[in-house]
Amino acid sequence: MPAANEIKYSVVVPVYGNEGSVESVTRRLEEVALQLDGRLEVVFVIDGSPDRSGLVLEKVLPAATIDSQLVYHSRNFGSFAAIRSGLAVARGEMIGVMAADLQEPPELMLSFFETMATGEFDVVVGRRESRDDPALSSFLSRSFWNLYRRWIEPEIPRGGVDVFGCTRDVARQLLTLGESHSSLVGLLFWVGYRRAEVPYSRSRREQGKSGWTMHRRIRYLLDSVFSFTDLPISALTGIGAGGMALASIVVFVGWWTDRIAVGGYTPLMLTILLSTFSLLYGLGVVGSYVWRTYENSKGRPASIVMSNKVFDRALD
Structure with missing residues (x-):
């Protein structure tokens, strides 16, 4: 049980090409913090971002009303490596992970933390009910996650997992699995624990361009196939x-x-x-x-x- 002055909640946010949205992410998480019963910190991980995302955060975070950390990677290692770096330094007993593009609402963290606070669940994943994306992007994403469910992990939500939360114990177990060319989502389901799903609607990307290209999708699918199946x-x-x-x-x-x-x-x-x-x-x-x-x-x-x-x- 954390003391009253200790950080109880952490949110890890990998950042790559999100100069236009990181300030909005910070402001909305400040509003989330007002509805929590403990201190919230945000861990931004700059994953070799080619824009001014880091400089914007260096200006915004000192004046923010929430605790924060700003972690820099030496180069772009990928979002899953950035998440692992964030989990390694997060100080909260409950940890949420979200993207910096605001396609997943930061307010979803409230539902994650409330679900874990019941003591009945250790892992919470967002289940995408709908998505406001271009038709081609939606089709490719659905096709990708359908193959993932069929070949690798049938328990994964139909829309895949883009946002999740876990307890510190689960994060610690994930960090012990130091595999390269693997799947963080696959490992999240592999470790097990008591898992819950929270539905949400995915918003259209307002700023920047997604780095989740077809090449990255295929590479990630192959990494998952070779890491979790024969x-x-x-x-x-x-x-x-x-x-x-x-x-x-x-x-x-x-x-x-x-x-x-x-x-x-x-x-x-x-x-x-x-x-x-x-x-x-x-x-x-x-x-x-x-x-x-x-x-x-x-x-x-x-x-x-x-x-x-x-x-x-x-x-x-």
């Missing part, structure tokens, strides 16, 4: 086994029904096809061993103990 290996093994069976049946049936008139065609095709699919199958089997070695090299804990309740027998 889908490529399973597909390779399945193609090899299925291809061997299908090729054998097709060629044998063709020979049996006299549809193959060329002499020597049947043994030649069987040799080529069976050799090819045998190699694919073998690669799948070897890949399964490599996958398990890779999984062990990550150093993730075999399990996470969320709590440990002790009930001692009363002594007479």
